Amino acid sequence: MPKEYINPDSLFSSIEYGFSQIVAATGRKTIYISGQTAWNVHKQIIGGTNLGEQAKQALRNVQTAVEAAGGTLSDVVSLRIYIVNYNPDKADMVGDALREFFPEERRPASTWIGVSSLAVADFLIEIEAIAVLE
Numbered sequence: 001m002p003k004e005y006i007n008p009d010s011l012f013s014s015i016e017y018g019f020s021q022i023v024a025a026t027g028r029k030t031i032y033i034s035g036q037t038a039w040n041v042h043k044q045i046i047g048g049t050n051l052g053e054q055a056k057q058a059l060r061n062v063q064t065a066v067e068a069a070g071g072t073l074s075d076v077v078s079l080r081i082y083i084v085n086y087n088p089d090k091a092d093m094v095g096d097a098l099r100e101f102f103p104e105e106r107r108p109a110s111t112w113i114g115v116s117s118l119a120v121a122d123f124l125i126e127i128e129a130i131a132v133l134e
Contacts, residue, residue: 002027002134003077005106017091018098019110023077027132031069035082035126036061037118051083051124052093058127059101066131073101075131079110082126086114094125 006022007015014021038045038054039061047053063073079098083090094112102108108129118126 003074003106003132014110015104015107016095018095018102018107019079020107021109023109025077025132027075027134029069029133031066031071031131031133033062033065033129033131035080035128036065037120037123037126039120039123045120045122047124049122049124050093051090052097054124055094055097055127056100058125059097062127062129063101066129069131069133071131071133074106075133076102076108076129077132078130079108080128081110081112082115082118082128083112084115084117084124086112 002025004024005020006024007013007020011021036058038047038057040046046057066073066075081094083094
Protein backbone atom coordinates (compact mmCIF):
# COMPACT_ATOMS: atom_id res chain seq x y z
CA MET A 1 0.00 0.00 0.00
CA PRO A 2 1.63 3.29 -1.09
CA LYS A 3 -0.09 5.43 1.57
CA GLU A 4 -1.10 4.49 5.08
CA TYR A 5 -3.27 6.82 7.18
CA ILE A 6 -2.52 6.33 10.85
CA ASN A 7 -4.63 7.75 13.66
CA PRO A 8 -3.58 6.00 16.86
CA ASP A 9 -5.90 5.95 19.85
CA SER A 10 -3.05 7.42 21.91
CA LEU A 11 -3.40 10.76 20.00
CA PHE A 12 -6.51 12.94 19.81
CA SER A 13 -9.02 12.07 17.07
CA SER A 14 -8.18 14.50 14.26
CA ILE A 15 -10.33 13.00 11.49
CA GLU A 16 -13.32 15.10 12.53
CA TYR A 17 -11.19 18.23 12.00
CA GLY A 18 -10.33 17.22 8.45
CA PHE A 19 -6.85 15.71 8.80
CA SER A 20 -4.94 12.58 9.81
CA GLN A 21 -2.32 12.49 12.54
CA ILE A 22 0.16 10.53 10.42
CA VAL A 23 0.50 9.57 6.76
CA ALA A 24 3.17 7.10 5.70
CA ALA A 25 3.82 7.20 1.95
CA THR A 26 5.97 5.61 -0.70
CA GLY A 27 5.78 6.43 -4.38
CA ARG A 28 7.63 7.24 -7.56
CA LYS A 29 7.60 11.03 -7.30
CA THR A 30 7.21 13.57 -4.48
CA ILE A 31 5.92 17.05 -5.31
CA TYR A 32 6.07 20.16 -3.17
CA ILE A 33 3.37 22.73 -3.87
CA SER A 34 3.99 26.37 -3.02
CA GLY A 35 1.48 28.13 -0.81
CA GLN A 36 -1.86 28.45 -2.59
CA THR A 37 -4.27 31.26 -1.80
CA ALA A 38 -7.74 32.38 -2.86
CA TRP A 39 -6.45 33.97 -6.07
CA ASN A 40 -7.87 32.62 -9.29
CA VAL A 41 -5.87 32.61 -12.54
CA HIS A 42 -6.64 36.33 -13.02
CA LYS A 43 -5.36 37.28 -9.53
CA GLN A 44 -8.91 37.86 -8.30
CA ILE A 45 -9.66 36.82 -4.73
CA ILE A 46 -12.41 34.24 -4.62
CA GLY A 47 -14.44 34.23 -1.42
CA GLY A 48 -14.08 37.88 -0.46
CA THR A 49 -13.67 38.19 3.30
CA ASN A 50 -15.07 34.71 4.00
CA LEU A 51 -12.32 32.44 5.35
CA GLY A 52 -14.19 29.25 4.44
CA GLU A 53 -14.65 30.30 0.83
CA GLN A 54 -11.04 31.44 0.55
CA ALA A 55 -9.98 28.06 1.99
CA LYS A 56 -12.00 26.24 -0.68
CA GLN A 57 -10.39 28.30 -3.46
CA ALA A 58 -6.93 27.66 -2.03
CA LEU A 59 -7.71 23.92 -1.99
CA ARG A 60 -9.01 24.10 -5.58
CA ASN A 61 -5.64 25.64 -6.45
CA VAL A 62 -3.83 22.83 -4.60
CA GLN A 63 -5.91 20.38 -6.62
CA THR A 64 -5.00 22.14 -9.89
CA ALA A 65 -1.32 22.08 -8.96
CA VAL A 66 -1.21 18.41 -8.01
CA GLU A 67 -3.12 17.48 -11.18
CA ALA A 68 -0.66 19.52 -13.27
CA ALA A 69 2.09 17.29 -11.85
CA GLY A 70 0.16 14.14 -12.80
CA GLY A 71 -1.50 13.37 -9.47
CA THR A 72 -4.81 13.76 -7.67
CA LEU A 73 -5.86 15.06 -4.25
CA SER A 74 -5.58 11.50 -2.96
CA ASP A 75 -1.82 11.84 -3.46
CA VAL A 76 -1.59 14.77 -1.01
CA VAL A 77 0.03 13.54 2.20
CA SER A 78 0.70 16.78 4.08
CA LEU A 79 -0.63 20.33 4.32
CA ARG A 80 0.77 23.40 6.04
CA ILE A 81 -2.01 25.94 6.49
CA TYR A 82 -1.36 29.59 7.36
CA ILE A 83 -4.41 31.45 8.70
CA VAL A 84 -4.46 35.21 9.30
CA ASN A 85 -5.36 36.16 12.89
CA TYR A 86 -6.27 32.56 13.69
CA ASN A 87 -8.44 31.79 16.70
CA PRO A 88 -10.41 28.63 17.52
CA ASP A 89 -13.64 30.17 16.20
CA LYS A 90 -12.18 29.84 12.69
CA ALA A 91 -11.50 26.09 12.97
CA ASP A 92 -14.87 24.97 11.62
CA MET A 93 -14.55 27.03 8.43
CA VAL A 94 -11.15 25.55 7.63
CA GLY A 95 -12.15 22.06 8.76
CA ASP A 96 -15.29 22.16 6.59
CA ALA A 97 -13.18 22.96 3.53
CA LEU A 98 -10.73 20.15 4.32
CA ARG A 99 -13.56 17.65 4.82
CA GLU A 100 -15.08 18.68 1.48
CA PHE A 101 -11.85 18.07 -0.45
CA PHE A 102 -10.42 15.05 1.38
CA PRO A 103 -12.52 11.95 2.18
CA GLU A 104 -12.30 10.64 5.73
CA GLU A 105 -10.19 7.64 4.78
CA ARG A 106 -7.54 9.76 2.95
CA ARG A 107 -7.03 12.93 4.96
CA PRO A 108 -3.51 14.37 4.83
CA ALA A 109 -1.43 15.20 7.86
CA SER A 110 -1.78 18.93 8.60
CA THR A 111 -0.31 21.78 10.58
CA TRP A 112 -2.29 24.98 11.12
CA ILE A 113 -0.30 28.14 11.81
CA GLY A 114 -1.74 31.49 12.88
CA VAL A 115 -0.02 34.45 11.23
CA SER A 116 -0.51 38.22 11.39
CA SER A 117 -0.59 38.65 7.62
CA LEU A 118 0.23 37.05 4.27
CA ALA A 119 1.79 38.36 1.02
CA VAL A 120 -1.38 40.23 -0.01
CA ALA A 121 -3.46 42.07 2.58
CA ASP A 122 -6.74 40.44 1.45
CA PHE A 123 -5.45 36.87 1.76
CA LEU A 124 -6.95 35.12 4.80
CA ILE A 125 -5.35 31.71 4.21
CA GLU A 126 -2.46 30.08 2.37
CA ILE A 127 -1.99 26.33 1.97
CA GLU A 128 1.24 24.49 1.11
CA ALA A 129 1.05 20.83 0.13
CA ILE A 130 3.26 17.81 -0.30
CA ALA A 131 2.04 14.96 -2.50
CA VAL A 132 3.51 11.54 -3.21
CA LEU A 133 2.48 10.19 -6.62
CA GLU A 134 2.21 6.47 -7.17
